[in-house]
Amino acid sequence: MPLITYREALRTALDEEILRDENVVVIGEEVAQYNGAYKVTEGLWATHGDRRLVDTPISESAFVGMGIGASMLGLRPVIELMFWSFAYVAFDQIVNNAGCVRYMSGGLINVPIVIRGPANGGTNVGATHSHTPENLLANMPGLKVVVPATAYDAKGLLKTSIRDNDPVMFMENTLLYGEKWEVPDSEYLIPLGLADVKRTGDHVSLIAHGRAVLTCLKAAELLEAEHDISVEVVDLRSIRPLDEEAILNSVRKTHRAVVVEENKPFCGVGAQITSLIQEKAFDDLDAPIARVSAIDAPAIYSPPIEKRQLPDPQRVIEKVLNLA
Amino acid sequence: METLLQSPGQARPTINDKLTKEDKIRLLRDMYRIRRFEQTSLKYYNLGRMGGFLHLYSGQEAVAVGTVSLLGPDDHLITAYRDHGHAIAVGMTMPECMAELFGKATGCSKGKGGSMHLFAPDKRYWGGHGIVGGQTPLGAGIAYALKYKRIPGCCLCYLGDGAINQGVFHESLNLASLFSLPVVYIIEDNGYSMGTSLKRSSAYKTCLAERAEAYNMAWDVFLGEDLYEVRERTNVAIERARKECQPTLLEIQTYRYYGHSVADANAKKYRTAEEIEEYKNNHDPLQLFGKRLLEEEVLTEAQIGEIDRASKEEANAAVKFAEESPFPKEGDITADVYWEVDNQTEAGKQGTYFFNT
Numbered sequence: 001m002p003l004i005t006y007r008e009a010l011r012t013a014l015d016e017e018i019l020r021d022e023n024v025v026v027i028g029e030e031v032a033q034y035n036g037a038y039k040v041t042e043g044l045w046a047t048h049g050d051r052r053l054v055d056t057p058i059s060e061s062a063f064v065g066m067g068i069g070a071s072m073l074g075l076r077p078v079i080e081l082m083f084w085s086f087a088y089v090a091f092d093q094i095v096n097n098a099g100c101v102r103y104m105s106g107g108l109i110n111v112p113i114v115i116r117g118p119a120n121g122g123t124n125v126g127a128t129h130s131h132t133p134e135n136l137l138a139n140m141p142g143l144k145v146v147v148p149a150t151a152y153d154a155k156g157l158l159k160t161s162i163r164d165n166d167p168v169m170f171m172e173n174t175l176l177y178g179e180k181w182e183v184p185d186s187e188y189l190i191p192l193g194l195a196d197v198k199r200t201g202d203h204v205s206l207i208a209h210g211r212a213v214l215t216c217l218k219a220a221e222l223l224e225a226e227h228d229i230s231v232e233v234v235d236l237r238s239i240r241p242l243d244e245e246a247i248l249n250s251v252r253k254t255h256r257a258v259v260v261e262e263n264k265p266f267c268g269v270g271a272q273i274t275s276l277i278q279e280k281a282f283d284d285l286d287a288p289i290a291r292v293s294a295i296d297a298p299a300i301y302s303p304p305i306e307k308r309q310l311p312d313p314q315r316v317i318e319k320v321l322n323l324a
Numbered sequence: 325m326e327t328l329l330q331s332p333g334q335a336r337p338t339i340n341d342k343l344t345k346e347d348k349i350r351l352l353r354d355m356y357r358i359r360r361f362e363q364t365s366l367k368y369y370n371l372g373r374m375g376g377f378l379h380l381y382s383g384q385e386a387v388a389v390g391t392v393s394l395l396g397p398d399d400h401l402i403t404a405y406r407d408h409g410h411a412i413a414v415g416m417t418m419p420e421c422m423a424e425l426f427g428k429a430t431g432c433s434k435g436k437g438g439s440m441h442l443f444a445p446d447k448r449y450w451g452g453h454g455i456v457g458g459q460t461p462l463g464a465g466i467a468y469a470l471k472y473k474r475i476p477g478c479c480l481c482y483l484g485d486g487a488i489n490q491g492v493f494h495e496s497l498n499l500a501s502l503f504s505l506p507v508v509y510i511i512e513d514n515g516y517s518m519g520t521s522l523k524r525s526s527a528y529k530t531c532l533a534e535r536a537e538a539y540n541m542a543w544d545v546f547l548g549e550d551l552y553e554v555r556e557r558t559n560v561a562i563e564r565a566r567k568e569c570q571p572t573l574l575e576i577q578t579y580r581y582y583g584h585s586v587a588d589a590n591a592k593k594y595r596t597a598e599e600i601e602e603y604k605n606n607h608d609p610l611q612l613f614g615k616r617l618l619e620e621e622v623l624t625e626a627q628i629g630e631i632d633r634a635s636k637e638e639a640n641a642a643v644k645f646a647e648e649s650p651f652p653k654e655g656d657i658t659a660d661v662y663w664e665v666d667n668q669t670e671a672g673k674q675g676t677y678f679f680n681t
């Protein structure tokens with residue numbers, strides 16, 4: 001299988017879907033002529049032209065809202081946010097329009113839009129550019145939230161998201177854009193709401209999404225090598241819909257769970273998972289559920305300290321070793 | 325309404341007549357200090373000493389230095405992320421700014437904000453804001469507070485030509501006009517928002533500032549390469565704010581030499597090398613003002629050379645300070661989040677504030 005970057009995986013997903021469905025249009029700042037601020041859309045404008053790749057002014061509220069409106073008439077806009085942090089400028093459109101119109105119309109209208117872009121810390125761009133709103137948006141019934149950790153998942157999940165008939169918030173990671181994984185040339189789709197066990201193990205389940213999955217995989221390797229602990233890593237891939245069964249199956253096997261995320265702890269995805277496990281698999285647990293998340297403050301700029309603010313394998317290992 | 329057609333004639337006495345020889349030298353020196361501070365920061369950015377973004381102001385110096393030089397003790401300013409020029413123009417020191425870029429605890433924001441977030445409220449400089457357009461209602465708010473407190477000052481609020489298309493800016497213009505706020509919005513029109521030219525990002529008739537018409541607000545548009553001109557034209561707006569408590573929208577046409585940020589991979593693709601050279605050779609604000617001061621016999625070539633040399637030296641000393649300074653500590657991450665907690669008040673002790681796992 002060819003090794004391609006996370007960025008190329010997203011690009012091929014866009015390319016294939018643009019070719020497949022005339023209604024797919026990619027809209028955002030610098031997506032066309034500039035080839036994308038993070039080069040995800042590189043070459044697509046040259047191939048597909050102005051009709052399918054649309055550069056916008058810096059008007060997130062308007063172009064996100066425009067995409068939502070267009071999707072009501074059957075277009076399948078893929079809106080690129082240069083950073084998910086800028087979604088906050090368009091929050092009303094996302095929450096009130098994309099999130100509520102189907103419900104308020106009694107199901108008469110649906111919003112087949114994808115809003116995508118990077119949502120991550122760790123790049124020293126300061127608090128306003130480092131937001132990770134997967135928990136905020138998953139809190140809104142009506143919205144779906146997808147957070148791929150690998151190139152393979154990014155491609156399969158993006159294609160599915162574009163074909164999905166509901167609004168999908170698709171969160172990528174600038175630190176992963178250049179990383180490579182095996183991705184088949186042939187077409188495949190990954191359903192939303194299907195977690196992936198990225199490593200099987202017997203003693204403890206690490207449950208994560210996005211880049212935290214890779215942190216867990218590194219921690220798992222070290223735990224196995226240095227402490228003889230067999231670690232299972234469950235990648236949620238999609239936050240809403242959530243694959244509850246995959247989480248519960250893993251915990252029922254290992255009897256221990258550590259939930260890891262790069263987001264802040266308060267009302268984070270980890271809080272939801274923890275509540276789920278204690279509600280539905282309490283009797284299977286041999287230890288309290290532990291959580292690892294970012295240190296609870298806005299993202300600090302200072303490069304070496306920001307590294308410490310985010311979970312790293314060492315912090316995950318400490319948590320696992322401290323489980324009763 | 326003011327328009328291009330009513331530019332103040334050069335024969336009339338101008339605000340610049342009041343400048344002493346020392347004032348003029350200081351203005352030129354500040355432009356050199358900004359230029360050299362940034363070129364030095366670029367060098368160390370490329371050496372990996374800082375992270376994130378670095379948006380350079382080179383080419384635009386006459387705008388920050390000219391406009392800030394008009395401010396008095398009751399006047400304030402706020403800008404976007406391209407903020408080094410304004411910081412130095414208001415009197416922030418190179419070491420505190422450089423240390424911030426290096427992410428050091430001795431930086432003006434203790435290494436928490438970085439290049440886009442320089443602040444000095446003691447100098448009435450309210451930052452340094454990373455979200456495009458996000459500072460524009462704050463500018464109105466600072467003006468609102470001045471008016472509320474019956475302080476006869478004003479707030480200069482800078483934004484880019486790309487930022488004018490954020491909805492919040494339009495809402496702010498309406499509020500500023502409706503509430504008669506002493507705010508001067510200054511569009512630093514450098515022709516591009518990242519790789520997008522003005523023509524590809526904005527719908528307008530003759531210029532961007534003309535949008536003020538829709539809000540019944542005074543406006544003006546002029547070139548930002550000549551420091552005297554910047555002062556002269558901006559002063560009219562500042563006086564309007566201070567004396568009549570009315571807002572103005574200014575568009576100052578300028579140019580940036582470097583890419584959007586140092587990370588701009590396409591810096592040389594969306595505009596020609598000739599375009600950049602043309603501006604550098606014929607419109608550089610440092611060269612133009614230096615030439616003026618030579619003509620006025622305020623300075624000699626040798627003295628300008630000395631100003632330049634001293635500016636470089638000052639920037640290098642700032643790097644030394646930054647390099648020798650400590651990073652913040654891990655425990656500092658959760659400081660400066662809440663005032664009540666930091667000040668250990670009753671309110672700050674009641675309930676749980678932080679939820680570290």
Ligand SMILES: Cc1ncc(C[n+]2csc(CCOP(=O)(O)OP(=O)(O)O)c2C)c(N)n1
Pocket residue numbers: 029058060082086089406454455456457483484485486487488514516517518584
């Ligand atoms: C809400 C928001 N959208 C997008 C960005 C990314 N971004 C930062 S600066 C910029 C271009 C702004 O151009 P302009 O307003 O002309 O200012 P200049 O950079 O030329 O000083 C963009 C798109 C951002 N920081 N915030």
Ligand SMILES: [Mg+2]
Pocket residue numbers: 484485486512513514515516517518
């Ligand atoms: Mg600009």
